[in-house]
Amino acid sequence: MTSGTASQVDWERLRAAALEAMGHAYAPYSKFPVGAAALVDDGRVVTGCNVENASYGLGLCAECGLVSALHAGGGGRLTAFTCVDGEGRLLMPCGRCRQLLYEHGGPELLVELPSGVKPMSEVLPDAFGPERL
Ligand SMILES: O=c1ccn([C@H]2C[C@H](O)[C@@H](CO)O2)c(=O)[nH]1
Numbered sequence: 001m002t003s004g005t006a007s008q009v010d011w012e013r014l015r016a017a018a019l020e021a022m023g024h025a026y027a028p029y030s031k032f033p034v035g036a037a038a039l040v041d042d043g044r045v046v047t048g049c050n051v052e053n054a055s056y057g058l059g060l061c062a063e064c065g066l067v068s069a070l071h072a073g074g075g076g077r078l079t080a081f082t083c084v085d086g087e088g089r090l091l092m093p094c095g096r097c098r099q100l101l102y103e104h105g106g107p108e109l110l111v112e113l114p115s116g117v118k119p120m121s122e123v124l125p126d127a128f129g130p131e132r133l
């Protein structure tokens with residue numbers, strides 16, 4: 001399966017996976033648990049949750065775990081992504097995470113934001129990616 005259109009994605013399933021991952025977050029400092037889920041081009045769903053640290057600046061966003069799960073599970077390209085907060089509300093990935101996601105999904109990765117589904121080319125315009133090296 002290659003990256004399709006937003007309507008071909010089961011966003012509800014993806015949000016449910018993100019919500020489940022959020023339940024595993026370790027966020028005792030911010031008290032802001034986050035869960036992320038993405039569809040891989042082979043049909044897998046990979047997830048991640050934020051993992052904070054007593055050395056606050058070392059906290060890992062949910063997207064970091066998701067990217068690690070992508071590769072630990074065999075790699076592939078991300079085609080659709082969503083993330084939710086502790087109340088199940090859709091969340092904008094932070095700037096660093098947009099860059100992390102761009103590496104593994106490119107400009108066509110579909111990203112679900114509170115404002116709707118957008119391609120990564122709009123979520124991170126004029127991106128610096130591997131094709132620029
Ligand atoms: O895209 C994001 C934005 C924030 N967080 C986490 C980082 C921190 O643990 C908490 C509050 O910023 O939310 C994520 O996991 N992903």
Ligand SMILES: [Zn+2]
Pocket residue numbers: 061062063093094095096097098
């Ligand atoms: Zn982040």
